[in-house]
Amino acid sequence: MPPSDFASLIRGFFDQHLVSQRGLSGHTVVSYRDTFKLLLEFACRQPRKQVNDFVLDDLTPELVRRFLTHLEDDRHNRVVTRNLRLAAIHSFFRYLTTVDPRHLVHCQAIFDVPFKRRPHRVAQYLERDEVQAIFRQIDCRTLLGQRDDALLRMLYNTGMRAQEVVDLDVRHVRITRPFTVLIHGKGRKERVCPLWAETVSSLKRYLQTRAIRHTDAVPLFLNTDGDRLTRYGVRYIVTHRVRAAAQRCPPLLTRPITPHTWRHTTAMHLLQSNVDLAMIRSWLGHASIETTNTYVEIDLEMKQKTLASAEKLLPKMKSSATSWRANKDILSWLSTL
Numbered sequence: 001m002p003p004s005d006f007a008s009l010i011r012g013f014f015d016q017h018l019v020s021q022r023g024l025s026g027h028t029v030v031s032y033r034d035t036f037k038l039l040l041e042f043a044c045r046q047p048r049k050q051v052n053d054f055v056l057d058d059l060t061p062e063l064v065r066r067f068l069t070h071l072e073d074d075r076h077n078r079v080v081t082r083n084l085r086l087a088a089i090h091s092f093f094r095y096l097t098t099v100d101p102r103h104l105v106h107c108q109a110i111f112d113v114p115f116k117r118r119p120h121r122v123a124q125y126l127e128r129d130e131v132q133a134i135f136r137q138i139d140c141r142t143l144l145g146q147r148d149d150a151l152l153r154m155l156y157n158t159g160m161r162a163q164e165v166v167d168l169d170v171r172h173v174r175i176t177r178p179f180t181v182l183i184h185g186k187g188r189k190e191r192v193c194p195l196w197a198e199t200v201s202s203l204k205r206y207l208q209t210r211a212i213r214h215t216d217a218v219p220l221f222l223n224t225d226g227d228r229l230t231r232y233g234v235r236y237i238v239t240h241r242v243r244a245a246a247q248r249c250p251p252l253l254t255r256p257i258t259p260h261t262w263r264h265t266t267a268m269h270l271l272q273s274n275v276d277l278a279m280i281r282s283w284l285g286h287a288s289i290e291t292t293n294t295y296v297e298i299d300l301e302m303k304q305k306t307l308a309s310a311e312k313l314l315p316k317m318k319s320s321a322t323s324w325r326a327n328k329d330i331l332s333w334l335s336t337l
Contacts, residue, residue, distance in 0.1 A: 006056050009096065010036065017095045023188050027163065035088040042067050061109045064089060068113075079118040086115060123294065124255050125264040131156060133249035134241050140202075143209060144224075148237050150199075150206040151221055151229075155259060157199045158183065159266030159284045162231040162259040168220040170207065175200050175214055185285040193283060234259050 018024050071077040093107040139145040172182040179195035219228035246252040
């Protein structure tokens with residue numbers, strides 16, 4: 001295959017397939033772009049060839065395996081990052097099977113490069129008293145306090161991802177009954193989530209100092225420079241507020257708490273309030289019910305530990321039956337039953 005053909009395949013994959021056909025978000029496209037930048041740089045480094053001379057046949061399964069090893073050993077990427085890079089490569093070769101079936105054998109060889117299994121981590125979440133401790137230490141008499149209170153209430157109310165909350169505009173929030181927020185989720189999927197009255201009251205208090213209308217297409221949450229808050233800004237706010245609350249609630253220091261911890265917290269508290277699983281899935285925007293089921297497993301494990309600890313409080317019953325091990329005459333023992 002001529003070099004220009006490989007270049008045109010890459011352009012078609014990004015311009016037509018990812019954006020026009022699949023409609024992936026800009027963040028996903030950037031992630032895929034970074035994958036191929038790293039892959040091509042690695043592929044051309046060892047034979048010392050120019051990227052413009054790279055052809056499809058150079059992209060072998062062995063090269064992909066060495067690239068994945070490079071990510072873990074040299075770049076110190078975690079398994080999850082390694083698997084995301086491989087998913088991007090697989091996606092390109094799936095696209096290739098549709099535009100040029102002549103390469104089916106080559107594509108299948110790439111598909112045979114496996115994802116790496118990683119240890120399953122139990123989702124961390126906040127207990128109800130920890131949530132209350134965080135909100136109690138926020139001084140809502142200040143503008144930053146009003147913003148942080150509204151932001152954390154929005155996270156707890158909706159279980160939004162960090163990117164979803166920073167993408168919110170003022171017009172996405174309905175502050176008249178029924179209170180709702182329009183969320184733009186992963187894969188350009190939209191969902192509407194109900195808001196509690198307390199969340200709306202906190203938002204109104206935060207917005208009252210800004211000369212805007214509630215239908216304006218302006219960022220909902222701003223940083224100290226007046227620009228749209230970023231994901232890193234949300235992470236900083238969560239970390240800052242947790243540290244402040246930990247002075248009176250030390251258990252908050254026992255594990256890392258991130259914006260995604262709030263998402264897990266929302267799911268667990270909804271489950272513990274007997275909200276239906278299908279509703280929780282819709283609430284959080286899960287693509288698969290299996291993702292939502294993981295919270296059920298966590299909740300069941302927690303209940304089993306509670307029952308086990310309670311069981312130890314009861315006195316053990318003394319057995320009146322004679323053990324067969326203590327009686328060598330098995331027939332005599334059976335007659336006692």
